[in-house]
Structures are given as structure tokens and as C-alpha cells.
Amino acid sequence: MEFDLTKLLRTNILNLVPYSSARDEYKGEASVFLDANENSFGSPLNKNYNRYPDPLQMAVKTKLSTIKGVPPQNIFLGNGSDEAIDILFRAFCRPGIDNVIVLPPTYGMYEVSANINDVTLKKILLTPDYQLDMEAIAEAIDENTKMIFVCSPNNPTGNSIMREDIETLIANFGGLVVVDEAYINYSRQKTFIQELTEYSNLVVLQTLSKAWGLAGIRLGMAFASEEIIEVFNKVKPPYNINEATQELALEALNNVDQVNEWIRETIRQREMVIAEMIELPFVIEIVPSDANFIMVKTTDARGLYVYLVENGIITRDRSKVQLCEGAIRITIGTPEENVLLINTLKAYSTAK
Structure with a gap:
């Protein structure tokens, strides 16, 4: 199906004249800045943050470009x-009219954003082995379906979605296919970023919160065609990424080797935890994981969750989520944390 961005966009967004900041209008070199009503004296900190940051974060995007292998103009930072x-919902979905498809069990923010923006959510359950129900998805699509969200590796299950099925969706759907790759650094599958030149309706989401260890600075990424990135930039607040975050991100992005070693160690630890846990009598199944967590199906998820909390270990009880009955989600920790987890689980087994 042919993709037409102008038909997909909300009319008000298509015609939107974005706010033009002082830094947008100015190009070149200057020594005196009297344009943006900033405090010219500085900041009450060791470093001055009295000037507005780069609204398009070009230094960070240029660095990311070398790491990800895509041009800066194909990157949005949020x-x-x-x-x-949230911007995808606001730009492409007419409140009270349009709908999007999500594939539970999956990341909960798709539903929250849909509800905030008054967009109907069509839920098509994954199959029992946590793959796409392609026939059901095809039946759910109508003329007002604007987006399909695919989380791969999936949260909370941890498995990757079959690449061929995602490609089939992208190739045959006239709206946006949003592939959320928050955990892609831990996966055996390759990223969909390299497919951007082939698919004009593809949006890939990634983050610095997981493998990069930067959850505290809140920096996410969207990769898409230049046309779609221009839409993001029209809708976003003028200075959506603050200067301190941009500086910290640039510093962190110089440490690729450290991050890669953490990824390798996390995968080693994940396999160790799985090998230990699968032997426990209350463990029914551990879903194969391509992420930095595992979903464990047990005989008593709530009891196990409470026991771990009582012993100072916090996990995520997912047992009330459809297709995740009896399951808890456990993040892979440091070697020391993982040993403590396993010993506590063995003590629970003995107590039972």
C-alpha cells in the first residue's frame, strides 16, 4: 500500500507554523546575545546554564549518527x-476519530498516550508464544487506523518478534509502523534502523535508558524519514532537551566500549540466572529473552513477589496481565545482586 504522509497527518499539524525561537532565527557567530531575554550575568552554579540550548541538539545527533549509521536529519531526540x-499520537491521530493497534502484552505507555489523546486503542493479543497474530491484525485495520506499535524485544515478555512478520506489516500497511527497540542492544536480532531508506512509513524508537545506563537523564531517540522527523520537530517544544542532558549524553557517547562490555556481561549474567532459576520447583517456564530481563512463570507469582520485597529485592509482578498469568519480570542485576537473588529464591523454595 502506498504511503502518503500528507494524508496521514492531522490537517492542523500539516498546516502548523511552528514556534520560531531566537536560536532558530540566528545563524553564524556572535559575542553578544541580547535576543532571548536570558539572564546575561550567568547562573548560580559552577557552570553557566543561562543560555538556551541548541533546539535541534545537533552535536548529540552528529555523535549518534556515527554510532547508529544514520544521518542526523533522520534522528529525533526526546x-x-x-x-x-506522545508526539506521534498528537501529530497523526485525530481525537475521537482515529485508532491505533497495540499488541499486548506490551509496553503500557502506548495505551496511556492513546487515552490522554482520546485515540481509540485496538488490542490484538500476541499468540501464546508471544508472536504477532498477523491475521487478526489485518482484520483490525480500517480506514482510520493510523499506527501499529510493535515492541521488539517485547516488554514484559523479553522475546524478539519475528523480523519477517514486522517487515510484512511495514510493507502492507498504509499508516506508520512504530518499532520500539528499547532493548535492542541485548538482542540477537539487528535493528530496523538500517531499513529506514526502504520503508517511508517506519519509525524506530530507541533509548539511552537501558544499555547506556542513562535512565536518569531521560533521553530517547526516534529514527525515521526526514519528512517524519520534520513533523516531530514542528510539534515538539522549542527547547525540549536541556543543555545539561545534551552535555552528559555527549560525554557518555564517547564510552561505547564500556557499554558494550556491560551488554556482554548482562547477557552472561542473564544466562546464569536462567540456568539457576529453571531448576527451582516453583518455576514453570522462563520465556526466552533478548533483553536485560526475564519473565518467569511460577506457581505463585504474588507470593514470590511479596517474599522478595520482604527480603529487599524489588521485581515486577505481571501476573494480572493477559498472557502473563503467574509471571514476574526480573531485571538482570550485577553479579552480586544476581547471587543474592538466586540465594533468596532458593530460601523461598525451602520455606515453601
Whole structure:
């Protein structure tokens, strides 16, 4: 199906004249800035943050470009992936008219953003082995379906979605296919970023919150065609990424080797935890994981969750989520944390 961005956009967004900041209008070199009503004296800090930051974060995008292998103009930066998700709803979905498809069990912010923006959510359950129900998705699509969200590796299950199925969706759907790759650094599958030149309706979400260890600075990424990135930039607040975050991100992006070593160690630890846990009598199944967490199906998820909390270990009880009955989600910790987890689980087994 042919993709037409102008038909997909809300009319008011298509015609929107974005706010033009002082830094947008000015190009070149200057020594005196009297344009933006900033405090010219500085900041009450060791470093001055009295000037507005680069509204398009070009230094960070240029650095990311070398790491990700895509041009800066194909990158949007947001306050976490959540900002990119919200902008997609606001730009492409008419409140009370349009709908999007999500594939539960999956990341909860798609539903929250849909509800905030008064957009109907069509939920098509994954299959029992947590893959796409392609026939049901096809039946759910109508003329007002604007987006399909695919989380791969999926949260909370941890498995990757079959690449061929995602490609089939992108190739045959006239709206946007949003592939959320928050956990892609831990996956055996390759990113969909390299497919951007082939698919004009593809949006790929990633984050610095997981493998990069920067959850505290809230920096998410969206990769898409230049046309779609221009839409993001029209809708976002003028200075959506603050100067301190941009500086910290640039510093962190110089440490790729450290991040890669953490990824390798996390995967080693994940396999160790799985090998230990699968032997426990209350563990029914551990879903194969391509992420930095595992979903464990147990005989008593709530009891296990409470026991771990009582012993100072916080996990995520997912047992009330459809297709995740009896399951808890456990993040892979440091080697020391993982040993403590396993010993506590063994003590629970003995107590039972």
C-alpha cells in the first residue's frame, strides 16, 4: 500500500507554523546575545546554564549518527521515548476519530498516550508464544487506523518478534509502523534502523535508558524519514532537551566500549540466572529473552513477589496481565545482586 504522509497527518499539524525561537532565527557567530531575554550575568552554579540550548541538539545527533549509521536529519531526540510516542499520537491521530493497534502484552505507555489523546486503542493479543497474530491484525485495520506499535524485544515478555512478520506489516500497511527497540542492544536480532531508506512509513524508537545506563537523564531517540522527523520537530517544544542532558549524553557517547562490555556481561549474567532459576520447583517456564530481563512463570507469582520485597529485592509482578498469568519480570542485576537473588529464591523454595 502506498504511503502518503500528507494524508496521514492531522490537517492542523500539516498546516502548523511552528514556534520560531531566537536560536532558530540566528545563524553564524556572535559575542553578544541580547535576543532571548536570558539572564546575561550567568547562573548560580559552577557552570553557566543561562543560555538556551541548541533546539535541534545537533552535536548529540552528529555523535549518534556515527554510532547508529544514520544521518542526523533522520534522528529525533526526546525526553525519553515517551515524548516521541506522545508526539506521534498528537501529530497523526485525530481525537475521537482515529485508532491505533497495540499488541499486548506490551509496553503500557502506548495505551496511556492513546487515552490522554482520546485515540481509540485496538488490542490484538500476541499468540501464546508471544508472536504477532498477523491475521487478526489485518482484520483490525480500517480506514482510520493510523499506527501499529510493535515492541521488539517485547516488554514484559523479553522475546524478539519475528523480523519477517514486522517487515510484512511495514510493507502492507498504509499508516506508520512504530518499532520500539528499547532493548535492542541485548538482542540477537539487528535493528530496523538500517531499513529506514526502504520503508517511508517506519519509525524506530530507541533509548539511552537501558544499555547506556542513562535512565536518569531521560533521553530517547526516534529514527525515521526526514519528512517524519520534520513533523516531530514542528510539534515538539522549542527547547525540549536541556543543555545539561545534551552535555552528559555527549560525554557518555564517547564510552561505547564500556557499554558494550556491560551488554556482554548482562547477557552472561542473564544466562546464569536462567540456568539457576529453571531448576527451582516453583518455576514453570522462563520465556526466552533478548533483553536485560526475564519473565518467569511460577506457581505463585504474588507470593514470590511479596517474599522478595520482604527480603529487599524489588521485581515486577505481571501476573494480572493477559498472557502473563503467574509471571514476574526480573531485571538482570550485577553479579552480586544476581547471587543474592538466586540465594533468596532458593530460601523461598525451602520455606515453601
